[in-house]
């Protein structure tokens with residue numbers, strides 16, 4: 166179990182507020198944790214709930230030794246916790262109904278009971294309505310934590326019942342230093358920090374040795390790095406490699422679909438081109454300075470702006486229903502023309 170004090174939480178005001186919330190006699194009725202993907206919403210939610218369920222909590226978090234703490238598990242099998250999450254892409258009313266049944270009973274070992282709703286914006290309309298009824302009249306000693314990438318993705322009636330807590334990103338240099346302190350080699354730490362855009366949860370996941378997602382994105386950047394020198398004849402091969410890399414982003418923790426994975430790949434390509442237009446000190450992919458400069462020499466700024474428009478258009482087409490092979494081949498032919 167991770168204690169709240171072990172987590173890197175930004176901004177500082179949020180960290181302070183969360184610590185203080187643990188000194189009160191009762192948890193907030195419903196808390197909504199909002200932040201970009203990979204920022205650590207689930208980790209923070211887990212540390213908070215574990216602390217609230219612990220009768221010996223301190224502002225640092227749960228004690229780690231009491232009956233409740235010993236029953237804690239990240240999978241949500243604690244007897245006083247129910248976790249609702251999308252399966253595969255929606256939270257359906259059955260899950261909410263099942264949780265409501267469970268809510269007929271008093272806490273078993275902890276002073277409170279919690280319902281954690283991950284990715285609450287994926288509650289389908291029926292489930293959201295059922296949840297709303299529960300939020301309006303919660304049984305005593307029942308509390309809720311919701312997570313979502315953005316507050317405006319939730320219906321206003323649910324939002325109005327929740328206390329909003331925003332989790333932010335960590336500055337790139339600071340994040341790289343945190344990774345180095347945890348044993349990651351400095352150059353790799355810098356590249357992970359850049360790619361994760363300061364989302365600490367994602368960066369920590371990627372710094373593990375078998376992080377396939379990160380290795381894939383690294384390979385993708387290596388492919389983009391050839392765009393400044395690749396002959397136009399290699400366009401189809403690059404398009405094929407690009408699709409193969411996107412395919413590796415399918416599935417995973419977020420159940421990414423084939424189209425969403427391609428859109429993600431194109432999103433990174435977009436950032437690569439935008440980065441080439443930014444002044445060196447403002448670049449996201451600072452580690453790839455030489456390759457970005459090479460692209461800048463090959464393609465004048467006006468043409469790169471046009472390429473950005475093309476990539477944006479390709480991304481939209483993919484998210485529509487266009488043929489992925491045709492779209493990516495057209496795109497790479499155009500980029501290398």
Ligand SMILES: [Zn+2]
Nearest residue numbers: 219228231234
């Ligand atoms: Zn405890």
